[in-house]
Amino acid sequence: MATRDQNLVDIRRDLHQYPEEGWKEFRTTALVAEELDDRGFTLHLGPNAVDPDERLGVPADDEIAAAVERARDLGAPEKYLDQMDGITGLVAEKRYGDGPVVGIRVDMDALARQEAMDDDHRPARDGFASKHPGEMHACAHDGHTAIGLGIARELDDNGGFDGTLKLFFQPAEEGGRGGKPMSETDHLDDVDQMLALHLGLGEETGTVVAGYDRPLSNAKLDVTFHGEPAHAGGEPHAGKNAAQALGAAVQNLYAIPRHGDGKTRINVGQVHSNNAQNVISEEAELRVEVRGETASLNEYMLGKARNVIEHAAGMHECSHDESLYGKTTTFDCDESMVRAVADAAGDIDGVSTVKDRKEFGGSEDASYLIRQVQEQGGEATYIGVGASNPAGHHTAYFDIDEESLALGVDVVCETLRAL
Numbered sequence: 001m002a003t004r005d006q007n008l009v010d011i012r013r014d015l016h017q018y019p020e021e022g023w024k025e026f027r028t029t030a031l032v033a034e035e036l037d038d039r040g041f042t043l044h045l046g047p048n049a050v051d052p053d054e055r056l057g058v059p060a061d062d063e064i065a066a067a068v069e070r071a072r073d074l075g076a077p078e079k080y081l082d083q084m085d086g087i088t089g090l091v092a093e094k095r096y097g098d099g100p101v102v103g104i105r106v107d108m109d110a111l112a113r114q115e116a117m118d119d120d121h122r123p124a125r126d127g128f129a130s131k132h133p134g135e136m137h138a139c140a141h142d143g144h145t146a147i148g149l150g151i152a153r154e155l156d157d158n159g160g161f162d163g164t165l166k167l168f169f170q171p172a173e174e175g176g177r178g179g180k181p182m183s184e185t186d187h188l189d190d191v192d193q194m195l196a197l198h199l200g201l202g203e204e205t206g207t208v209v210a211g212y213d214r215p216l217s218n219a220k221l222d223v224t225f226h227g228e229p230a231h232a233g234g235e236p237h238a239g240k241n242a243a244q245a246l247g248a249a250v251q252n253l254y255a256i257p258r259h260g261d262g263k264t265r266i267n268v269g270q271v272h273s274n275n276a277q278n279v280i281s282e283e284a285e286l287r288v289e290v291r292g293e294t295a296s297l298n299e300y301m302l303g304k305a306r307n308v309i310e311h312a313a314g315m316h317e318c319s320h321d322e323s324l325y326g327k328t329t330t331f332d333c334d335e336s337m338v339r340a341v342a343d344a345a346g347d348i349d350g351v352s353t354v355k356d357r358k359e360f361g362g363s364e365d366a367s368y369l370i371r372q373v374q375e376q377g378g379e380a381t382y383i384g385v386g387a388s389n390p391a392g393h394h395t396a397y398f399d400i401d402e403e404s405l406a407l408g409v410d411v412v413c414e415t416l417r418a419l
Contacts, residue, residue, distance in 0.1 A: 008146045008147070008149070008150045008402075008405040008406065008409070009146075009402045009405065011145075011146040011149060012142050012143050012145075012146040012402060012405060013123075013128040014128075015028060015137065015142035015145055015146065016123060016128050016129070016130065016137045016142045017128050017129070017130060017131050018074060018130075018131060018132065019110030019111075019130050019132055019135040019136055019137045019142070020067065020071075020108075020109065020110055020132075020135065021059075021109055021110055021111070021112055021135055021174070022057065022109040022171055022172030022173070022174050022175060022177055022178060023055065023057075023058050023059055023064065023087075023088055023109075023171055023172050023177070023178070024059065024063070024064065024067035024088065024109075025088040025089075025108045025109055025171050025172075026067055026068050026070075026071035026076055026081060026084060026088060027070070027071035027074050027075075027076040028088075028108045028145060028169075029045070029046075029080065029084060029088045029089065029090050029108065029169065029171070030071065030076035030077050030080035030081055030084070031076065031077070032090060032092075032108075032145065032148070032149060032169055033045060033077075033080040033083075033090055033092070034077050034079075034080060035149060035152075036090075036092040036149075036152060036167070037080075039094070039152060039153075039156050040094060041092040041093060041094045041152070041167075042092065042093050042094065043083075043090065043091075043092050044090070044091040044092070044093075044187065045080060045083040045084050045089070045090055046083060046084035046085050046086070046087035046088065046089060047084075047085055047087050048091075048185075049087075049089035049090050049091045049168075049169075049182065049185070049187070050087065050089045050171070050178065050181040050182045050184075050185065051181045051182075051184040051185055052087055052181070053181075054180055054181035054184045055087075055172075055177065055178070055181045056172075056175075056176070056177040056178075056180065056181070056324055056325060056326050056327060057172065057175050057177040057220070057325040057326050058177075064086050065086075068081060068086065088108075088171040088172075089169065089170060089171045089178065089182060090167075090168075090169040091166060091167070091168055091169070091182075091185075091187045092152070092166070092167045092169070093164060093165065093166045093167070094152075094156075094160075094164070094165050095163075095164045095165075096155065096160030096161055096162070096163060096164065096165065097160065097161065097162035097163050097164075098162065098163075099161070099162035099163035099164075099419070100163045100164075100192035100193055100419060101163060101164040101166060101190050101191050101192050101193075102161075102163055102164070102165060102166065102191070102192065102193045102194075102195065102416055102419060103166045103167075103168055103187075103188065103191040103193070103194040103195070103369070103373065104148065104151060104165070104166070104167050104168065104194075104195050104196075104197075104412060105168040105170055105194065105195070105196040105197075105366050105369050106141075106144040106145055106147060106148035106167070106168070106169060106170065106196075106197065107141045107144055107145075107169075107170045107171075107173035107178070107366075108141055108144070108145050108169055108170065108171055108173075109141055109171055109172050109173055109174055109178070110130075110135050110136055110137045110138070110139075110141065110142075110174075111135070111136055111137070111138045111139060111174055111394060112134060112135060113134070113135075113136050113138055113394070113396065114133065114134055114136065114396060115129050115130040115136035115138070115396055116129075116396040116397045117129060120397070121396075121397050121399065122390075122399050123399060136396070136398075137398075138393065138394050138395060138396070138398040139174070139200075139393045139394055139398065140198065140199040140200050140387065140389070140393070140398075140400050141173065143199045143387070143400050143402075143404065143405055143408075144197065144198070144199065145169065146405055147197065147199075147405055147408040147409055147412070148167055148169055150405065150406070150408070150409035151165075151167070151409055151412050151413060152165070152167060154409055154410075154413045155413060155416070161413075161416045161417045161419075163192075163416070163419070165416070166187065166191060168182060168187070168369065170182050170365075170366070170369075173364070173365055173366075175220060175325055175326035176218050176219075176220065176326035176327050176328040176363060176365040177325070177326045177365070178365060179328065179364075179365025179366055179367065179368040179369060180327060180328075180365065180368045182368070182369060183368035183369045183371075183372045188369060188372045188373055188376070189376070191373050191376075191378055192373075192378050192379070193337060193373070193378060193379050193380065193419055194369060194370055194373040194378060194379075194380035194381075195337075195341075195380070195381060195382075195383060195412060195415065196364075196366035196369070196370065196380075196381075196382045196383070197382070197383040197384070197385060197408060197411075197412065198212070198364075198382070198383070198384055198385070199385050199386075199387040199389075199400050199404050199405075199408065200385075200386070200387040200389040200393060200400055200404075201384050201386075201393070202389070203384055203385075203386030203387070204353075204386045204388050205386050205387055205388045205401040205403055205404050205407070206350060206351055206352035206353060206386060206407070207351075207352065207353040207354075207355065207384075207385075207386035208341070208342075208345040208351055208353070208354050208355070208383065208384065208385055208386070208407075208411055209355045209356075209357070209358050209383065209384030209385075209386075210333075210338045210339075210341035210342040210345065210354060210355065210356050210357065210381065210383065211333030211337070211338035211341070211356065211357045211358075211381045211382065211383070212333070212357075212358055212359070212360040212382040212383070212384050213331070213332050213333050213357055213358070213359055213360065213382075214293065214330055214331070214332060214359050214360060215328065215330055215331070215360035215361070215362060215363050215364040215367055215382075216263065216265065216291040216292060216293060216298075216328075216330065216360075216361070216362065216363050217291060217292045217293070217294060217295045217297065217298030217328055217329050217330045217363070217367075218289060218290070218291045218298065218326070218327065218328040218363035219289065219290050219291075219298055219301075219302045219324065219326070219327045219328075220287070220288070220289040220324070220325040220326040220327070221287070221288050221289070221290075221302075221305065221306075221309075221322050221323070221324060221325065222285070222286075222287055222322065222323050222325050223249070223285065223286040223287070223288065223309055223320060223321070223322045224283060224284070224285050224286075224320060224321045224322075225242040225243075225245040225246050225249075225283065225284045225285075225286070225312075225313055225318045225319075225320045226242060226282070226283055226318055226319045226320065226321070227239065227240035227241050227242035227243075227245065227280065227281060227282045227283070227284075227316070227317075227318045228240040228280070228282055229279050229280050229281070229282040230279070230280045231278065231279065231280075232277070232278045232279060232280055233278060236280065238280075239279075239280025239281075239282075240280070240282075240316060240317045240318050241280050241281055241316055241318070242273065242281045242282055242283050242284040242316075242318050243273045243275065243281035243284045244281070244316045245284065245312050245313045245315065245316040245318040245320070246271055246273065246284040246285075246286050246312070248312040248315055248316065249286060249308055249309050249312035249313075250268050250271065250286065252308045252312060253266055253268060253288060253305055253308050253309075254266065254268070256301065256304045256305065256308065257304075259292070259297050259300055259301075261293075261294075261297060262292065262293030262294055262297050263291070263292065263293040263297070264290070264291065264292050264293070264297055264298075264300070264301050265289075265290065265291035265292075265301075266288070266289070266290050266291075266301060266305065267288070267289050268286060268287070268288050269287050269288070269289065270285070270286070270287040271284070271285070271286050271287075272284065272285045272286075273285070286309075287325070288305060288309075290302050290305055291363060293330070294330060295329045295330060298329075306322070309322060326365070327365075328363045328364060328365040328367050328368070329367045329368060329371055330367055331367050331370045331371050331374065331380070331382075333357065333380065333381040333382060334374070334379035334380060334381060336379055337379045337380060337381035338356055338357060338381050340415050340418050340419055341381055341383055341411065341415050342354050342356055343418065344411060344414035344415040344417075344418050345411050345414070345415075347414065348407065348410045348411060348414060350403070350406075350407050350410075351407060351411070353386075355384075358384070360382070364382070366382060370382065383408075383411060383412070385404050385407055385408040385411060386404065387400035387401050387404035388400070388401040388404075389401075
């Protein structure tokens with residue numbers, strides 16, 4: 001399959017059928033690279049697009065290898081798979097003029113969830129639902145990737161703009177795993193303006209939000225408690241109960257005091273102990289996340305959570321391991337960029353409503369790219385493009401109005417020309 005022979009709707013539907021979870025987006029990355037290579041973009045793939053040592057929540061080596069083989073079997077160009085060297089992500093750049101360097105960030109990964117397969121769900125009804133069991137594009141990243149290609153096409157075919165374009169096709173947004181390692185490269189050093197975008201977010205097609213502000217900072221921890229087994233009937237005193245340590249942790253994680261300086265959140269999303277009823281648990285696993293309105297509030301919650309986990313283990317004479325699965329930060333959009341997007345969107349056919357600003361509410365790891373540009377003196381905004389999604393993000397029935405794809409391309413390209 002060659003993306004250059006497809007329109008944006010076809011590209012989005014193809015990607016929707018072959019979703020790839022974070023750090024497994026080998027087919028997606030390779031197909032995008034193939035078209036942009038044909039268009040004369042300079043490509044930076046895999047370890048040249050992200051800092052490999054800064055990656056978070058990376059799947060096991062055998063999972064990565066299986067994802068590469070699956071991509072190869074589905075026709076991903078070998079040339080680009082080889083350049084990725086087991087790491088996904090792409091930065092593509094092209095100079096059109098002497099003006100500013102503008103970065104556009106789009107994400108590519110899917111979610112680990114099963115898609116609805118009944119006729120109430122349009123992708124299933126129209127034959128483009130996920131062919132990968134347990135993986136689904138339930139957050140519009142298939143559409144974001146298509147828009148990224150659409151931006152390159154529109155600029156390439158219609159005179160470009162007075163500046164340099166850098167397209168950041170980011171892996172592993174879900175869980176906040178890919179933004180930080182992409183921001184740790186030197187690709188942002190010369191970026192003057194940064195735009196990120198998202199489809200849907202509860203807005204109707206034709207609505208554009210010029211600046212989503214203040215996503216919550218977020219951190220996710222994977223924790224394993226290690227105890228010692230014993231027969232629960234004959235020698236209950238001899239064991240060290242990892243499940244009991246986990247229980248103490250869960251109870252006290254939710255008891256962490258909220259902070260008076262702003263919003264703070266905590267959630268335990270998963271607990272597990274693969275253990276028989278009559279055996280003292282020797283291992284128990286917990287997955288937890290914290291959020292804060294600011295980076296410092298997030299650090300407050302993360303520090304408190306780690307303290308609870310450490311002492312819950314100690315109470316029951318267990319040890320524990322923990323790893324940071326993902327992390328995001330926060331930002332405020334620059335008024336000049338918000339104004340540029342709002343002015344450009346107002347002149348586009350099909351855009352009926354322009355909202356200057358909204359608070360994001362959730363978390364988003366484009367925050368690291370945006371903050372990096374801002375801290376170096378550049379400007380940035382995060383754009384919302386309504387897509388009349390019939391069901392909520394991350395749900396089995398999520399879908400988008402595909403008319404939003406062309407609108408997203410037009411909003412970004414007209415903004416670039418105005419800059």
